[in-house]
Amino acid sequence: MPNDSLPELDELHRLIEMGGSHVTPQSLCTVRAGNHSFDVMAVTLGSDAPNVPAVAFIGGVHGLERIGTQVVLTYLASLVQRLKWDSLLHHELTHLRLVFVPLVNPGGLSLGTRANPRGVDLMRNAPIEAREDVPFLVGGQRLSSALPWYRGPLGAPMEPEGAALCELITKELLPRPFSLVVDCHSGFGTEDRLWFPFAHTREPITHLAEVHALRRIFDQTQAHHPYVFEPQSLQYLTHGDLWDHLYLQSRTLQPAHVFLPLTLEMGSWMWVKKNPRQLFSRHGIFNPLITHRQARVLRRHLSMLDFMARATASNLRWMPQGDDRELHHRQALARWYPEQPRPRRRKAPR
Secondary structure, three states, X not given: OOOOOOHHXXXXXXXXXXXXXXXXXXXXXXXXXXXXXXXXXXXXXEOOOOOOOEEEXXXXXXXXXXXXXXXXXXXXXXXXXXXXXXXXXXXXXXXXEXXXXXXXXXXXXXXXXXXXOOOOOHHHOOOOOOOOOOOOOOOOEOOOOOOOOEOOOOOOOOOHHHHHHHHHHHHHOOOOOEEEEEEEEEOOOOOEEEEEOOOOOOOOOOOHHHXXXXXXXXXXXXXXXXXXXXXXXXXXXXXXXXXXXXXXXXXXXOOOOEXXXXXXXXXXXXXXXXXXXXXXOOHHHOOOOOHHHHHHHHXXXXXXXHHHHHHHHOHHHHOOOHHHHHHHHHHHHHHHOOOOOOOOOOOOOO
């Protein structure tokens, strides 16, 4: 049976109250899980000028991955506390829009399932088909909601949680000249990974040079960081990827703008390796269950999220242009797409 309340939603409401006039909450939609109803909540802060860049921090797309929601809430809590005294933060927020959706799938979290209460995996539910073969089940399936990675019925509209998130991103991020997303997940491998599109094809995205430039300044400023920066397609392909869908929408709606969705995939197998008993818990496969280890994970990602906010606010200082952009594109192909043909270098005029 679902819980009577969700501690994560309670914490979000507490932070909204603490943020006062600095934060703007809104309910994106309401979902039912058993006898309970939950709002999918978004919180915005910073400038509402239409030309400033925006960054969104997303968590809880999969109900079993509580740690993603907790990472986003921890960063939001840090900002709310800093608003009391941090003049530099107040200055930054005059040039930046921040969007938080810490818990996209509260029904799944309440029920203890990866999918939403209708049995649909929200990361396999977007209207996009893989161009190449996907792994069985993991890549998305329409056989049954009783099996994991269920995409939903063919031809059905997107699930309300995913549709509401897409509407928010389309409204808050895509109209801006530059925007970035960090969507927090767990459950793959022993390393923390920052994935960028695509998941439905092994072809590179249009903004490969910008992703490579972002990775470069990340490496330069976050010494000894633990993250592997790569396209998701290096690991596996899927149908229905939410961020592929939104990235392609951005190319159609705002082709002159830059929209960079990233997925933080926390390597939860390292937690299992250190505490093998977690294998016997469904939540233990996706979350650190020992208190001190959970605290370490929450601390670990704060600097990365803050970097992404600062990089978004300062995008004009690092985004490559002209020949520099062409160089970043070639270097990115060599790093992540060694089998892709290289673009020819332009000859200097005589």
